[in-house]
Amino acid sequence: MDLLGFIIILVKVLVVFAATMLTVLVMIYLERRVSAFMQGRLGPNRVGPQGLLQPIADGIKFMMKEDIVPAGADKPIFILAPAILLIPALMTFAVIPFGSDITLFGRQIPLQVADVNVGILYVLALTSIGVYGIVLAGWSSNSKYSLLGGLRSSAQLISYELAMGLAVVSIILLSGSLKLNDIVADQQGYLFSWNVFKQPLAFIIFLVAVYAETNRLPFDLSEAEQELVGGYHTEYSSIKFAMFFMAEYANMITAAALTVTLFFGGWDFPLVDESSLGILGTVLSVCSFILKMGFFLFLFIWVRWTFPRFRYDQLMKLGWKVMLPLALFNIFITAGYLTVRALV
Amino acid sequence: MYRDFGTVLVAVILGIVMVAIPLLIQKLIAPSKKSKDKLQTYECGEEAEGSAWLQFNIRFYVIALIFLIFDVEIVFLFPWAVVFKELGLLALIEMGIFLIILIAGLAYVWVKADLDWVKRNVRYGTGRYQDVRMEKTT
Amino acid sequence: MPLSLLFYFAALIAVGSAILVVLNRNAVYSAIFLVLCFFSLAMIYLLLEAYFLAVLEIFIYAGAIMVLFLFVVMLLNLGREKALPHFMKFQRALSLMLVILFFFGVSLIMVVGSGELHQPTIKFSSGSVYALGEALFTKFLLPFEVASLLLLVALIGTVYLAKRKI
Numbered sequence: 001m002d003l004l005g006f007i008i009i010l011v012k013v014l015v016v017f018a019a020t021m022l023t024v025l026v027m028i029y030l031e032r033r034v035s036a037f038m039q040g041r042l043g044p045n046r047v048g049p050q051g052l053l054q055p056i057a058d059g060i061k062f063m064m065k066e067d068i069v070p071a072g073a074d075k076p077i078f079i080l081a082p083a084i085l086l087i088p089a090l091m092t093f094a095v096i097p098f099g100s101d102i103t104l105f106g107r108q109i110p111l112q113v114a115d116v117n118v119g120i121l122y123v124l125a126l127t128s129i130g131v132y133g134i135v136l137a138g139w140s141s142n143s144k145y146s147l148l149g150g151l152r153s154s155a156q157l158i159s160y161e162l163a164m165g166l167a168v169v170s171i172i173l174l175s176g177s178l179k180l181n182d183i184v185a186d187q188q189g190y191l192f193s194w195n196v197f198k199q200p201l202a203f204i205i206f207l208v209a210v211y212a213e214t215n216r217l218p219f220d221l222s223e224a225e226q227e228l229v230g231g232y233h234t235e236y237s238s239i240k241f242a243m244f245f246m247a248e249y250a251n252m253i254t255a256a257a258l259t260v261t262l263f264f265g266g267w268d269f270p271l272v273d274e275s276s277l278g279i280l281g282t283v284l285s286v287c288s289f290i291l292k293m294g295f296f297l298f299l300f301i302w303v304r305w306t307f308p309r310f311r312y313d314q315l316m317k318l319g320w321k322v323m324l325p326l327a328l329f330n331i332f333i334t335a336g337y338l339t340v341r342a343l344v
Numbered sequence: 345m346y347r348d349f350g351t352v353l354v355a356v357i358l359g360i361v362m363v364a365i366p367l368l369i370q371k372l373i374a375p376s377k378k379s380k381d382k383l384q385t386y387e388c389g390e391e392a393e394g395s396a397w398l399q400f401n402i403r404f405y406v407i408a409l410i411f412l413i414f415d416v417e418i419v420f421l422f423p424w425a426v427v428f429k430e431l432g433l434l435a436l437i438e439m440g441i442f443l444i445i446l447i448a449g450l451a452y453v454w455v456k457a458d459l460d461w462v463k464r465n466v467r468y469g470t471g472r473y474q475d476v477r478m479e480k481t482t
Numbered sequence: 483m484p485l486s487l488l489f490y491f492a493a494l495i496a497v498g499s500a501i502l503v504v505l506n507r508n509a510v511y512s513a514i515f516l517v518l519c520f521f522s523l524a525m526i527y528l529l530l531e532a533y534f535l536a537v538l539e540i541f542i543y544a545g546a547i548m549v550l551f552l553f554v555v556m557l558l559n560l561g562r563e564k565a566l567p568h569f570m571k572f573q574r575a576l577s578l579m580l581v582i583l584f585f586f587g588v589s590l591i592m593v594v595g596s597g598e599l600h601q602p603t604i605k606f607s608s609g610s611v612y613a614l615g616e617a618l619f620t621k622f623l624l625p626f627e628v629a630s631l632l633l634l635v636a637l638i639g640t641v642y643l644a645k646r647k648i
Contacts, residue, residue, distance in 0.1 A: 014358070066374055066375050067376070069383070072385065073385075079367075091355050091356065094352060114352050116349065144385075151404055159411065169422065176425075243363070312461060317461070320459045332443070
C-alpha cells in the first residue's frame with residue numbers, strides 16, 4: 001500500500017467533509033437572510049459584516065447550552081439517534097463526482113472521494129438509513145409529540161423513497177451503469193444531452209421526492225409547529241438539537257448535488273471538453289458544479305416561502321397515488337422508447 | 345475496488361469522529377444544573393400524563409409492509425436497467441410481466457383503500473366523540 | 483494479510499451483535515443490534531467482491547425490513563416497561579436440542595466433507611451488477627417471474643392482516 005495514495009484519500013475525505021460543513025454554515029446563514037429578504041425583513045446582520053459570522057455564533061451558543069435528557073427517555077438511544085442521522089448525511093457526498101480529473105504529482109486524481117461501482121445504490125441505501133435516526137429519536141424521547149412526529153416523518157420518508165428509486169431507474173436505463181461517473185460521462189457534450197431534457201418527468205418526480213426526503217417545506221409534516229411542536233426533535237436541546245439541523249442541511253446539500261449529477265450533467269459545462277483543458281478545465285468543471293448546486297440550494301429556500309404545507313393525507317395520496325404510478329409509467333415509456341429506437 | 349470501499353470506511357470513521365468531538369466539547373463546557381421540572385417532557389406546559397410509549401395506528405405498519413414489497417421490486421429493476429440495452433425487447437417483455445403483476449397488487453391495495461390515510465365512516469373513537477364521523481376528505 | 487483481518491473484524495461484530503439481539507430484553511435494542519449485524523454482513527459481502535449484494539443488504543434488510551420490525555415493535559408496545567414474557571420450559575429444552583443438532587450437523591460436514599468450504603464458481607468481478615442482471619433475465623427467468631407472484635401474495639396478505647384488526 002503506497003503512502004501517497006492513502007494521504008490523497010485522507011485529504012479528499014477531509015476536504016469533502018470540511019466543504020460540506022462549510023456549506024452547511026453558509027446555508028444556515030443564507031436560509032435566514034434569503035427568508036428575510038423574501039419577507040421584506042433584514043435578517044441577522046449584527047454578527048460580523050452583513051451578519052456573516054451568525055452561524056458560528058449559533059454553533060458556539062449550541063455548545064454552551066445545557067444538554068437535557070428527559071427523565072423518562074431511553075438515554076443510549078436518545079444520544080445515538082442524532083448521530084445515526086448525521087453520519088450517513090455526511091457520508092453520502094463521498095460518491096458524488098464534483099469535477100473532472102486533475103493531474104497532480106504525476107498521477108491522475110479523480111475529483112470524487114470514492115468511485116464505488118454501485119454508486120447510486122450506495123446513495124439510496126444511506127438515504128434509507130436516515131429513517132432510523134428519525135424513528136429512534138421519536139421513540140426514545142418518550143414524548144407524545146416526538147413519537148407522532150417520528151412516525152409521520154418515517155412513513156413519509158419511506159413513501160417517497162419508492163418514487164425516488166423509480167425515477168433513478170429511468171436514468172440508469174439511459175446510462176446503463178450504476179456508477180455516478182458513467183452517468184455524468186453519459187451527459188457530456190452539448191446542452192441537450194443533459195438528462196433533464198431526456199427525462200423531464202423523472203426529474204420532476206425526483207425533485208419532489210427529494211423535498212419530501214429532506215423534510216423541507218411543502219413536506220415538513222414532522223415538524224409542523226402548529227400541531228406537533230417540534231416533531232421528533234421536540235425534546236432535544238443543545239448540540240444534539242444542532243445535529244438534527246446539521247443533518248437536515250447536509251442532506252439538502254447532498255440532494256442538490258445528486259440532482260445536479262443525475263439530471264444536469266454533474267460537473268459538465270455545456271459545449272466544453274473539460275478534460276482537454278487541463279487544470280483550467282478542472283477549475284471550470286468544479287465552478288460549474290458549485291454554480292448548479294447553488295441554484296438548487298437556493299431553490300430549497302425559494303420553495304419554502306412559496307408553497308404552503310401539505311396535509312398528511314394529501315402527502316400520502318401524492319406519494320402513493322400520483323408519484324408512484326407516474327414513476328412506473330415513466331419507466332415503461334423510457335424502456336419502450338429505447339426498444340423502438342434500437343429496433344428501427 | 346477495495347480501495348474505494350476502503351475510502352468509504354475511512355469516511356465512516358471520520359464521520360463518527362466528527363460527531364463525537366462536538367458531543368465531547370459540549371460535555372466539557374456546558375453547564376449542568378438538572379431539576380425535576382427541567383427533565384420533564386413537553387406537554388403544553390402541563391405535567392406529562394403517562395408514558396408516550398403507547399400503541400399507534402396500524403396503518404403505519406401497513407404502509408411499511410407495502411413499502412417493503414415495492415422496495416424489493418425496485419431492487420429487481422436496477423440490474424434490469426443495467427442490462428436493458430443489451431437484451432432489448434426481451435427484457436422489456438420480461439419486466440413488463442413482472443411489473444404488471446405488481447401493478448395489479450398496487451391496484452388491489454388502492455381499491456381496498458389501504459392507501460387512503462383517512463378512512464371514511466370509521467368511528468372517531470369512543471366516549472365523547474363516539475358519534476362524530478370523519479368528514480370526507482379525499 | 484489485512485483483508486482477512488478485516489474479515490475477522492466483521493465476523494466478530496456480526497456474531498457479537500447477533501448474540502446481543504437474542505440476549506437483549508428490550509426489543510428496540512434487539513432491532514438496533516440486528517441492523518449492526520446486517521452492516522457487518524454487508525462488509526463481509528464487500529470482502530467477497532459482491533458489491534451489489536452488499537449494498538442490497540443495507541438497502542433492503544437494514545433500510546426496509548428493519549424499519550418494518552421497528553414499527554412492529556413500537557406498534558405492539560414492546561418497550562422496556564414490558565419485557566418479553568418468560569419462555570416455557572419445554573421451549574428452552576427444544577431450543578437447546580436444536581442448537582446441539584445444528585452444531586453436530588456443522589461439525590459433521592467439516593469432518594466428513596472435504597474440510598474446506600467450496601469457493602464460488604462464478605467470480606463476481608467489477609461488473610457484478612451486469613453479470614447478475616444477465617443471469618437473472620436469461621437463465622433464471624422463471625424464478626424471477628415467480629418472485630413477482632410471491633410479492634403479490636405478500637401484498638394481499640398485508641391487506642388481509644390489516645383488515646382483521648381494524
